[in-house]
Amino acid sequence: MTEMSAIFSNMTIEQEKQWFAEQQEAHRLDLEREKTEIANRKPAEHHINCRDCGAFVEKWRWVHKDHPQAIRSGWRPMCGSCFDNYDNYP
Numbered sequence: 001m002t003e004m005s006a007i008f009s010n011m012t013i014e015q016e017k018q019w020f021a022e023q024q025e026a027h028r029l030d031l032e033r034e035k036t037e038i039a040n041r042k043p044a045e046h047h048i049n050c051r052d053c054g055a056f057v058e059k060w061r062w063v064h065k066d067h068p069q070a071i072r073s074g075w076r077p078m079c080g081s082c083f084d085n086y087d088n089y090p
């Protein structure tokens with residue numbers, strides 16, 4: 001008899017393993033894509049200053065000027081130390 005997954009009732013153990021392997025691979029590809037995307041960012045196309053103190057922020061925090069949220073709700077990047085100030089924010 002085929003052993004069934006304890007997590008997914010409709011999957012066998014083999015299928016469950018396969019599913020997790022696929023998730024892991026998809027996650028790895030996502031991270032890679034994100035790394036490349038960040039490396040290729042151009043300052044002219046991004047908001048690159050902290051919305052609170054105006055300091056230049058790390059590249060991974062940049063917000064693309066064409067991002068719908070940047071256009072609609074004024075989403076801006078925040079530097080690490082300003083972000084930390086919001087730690088106790090409800």
Ligand SMILES: [Zn+2]
Nearest residue numbers: 050053079082
């Ligand atoms: Zn700041």
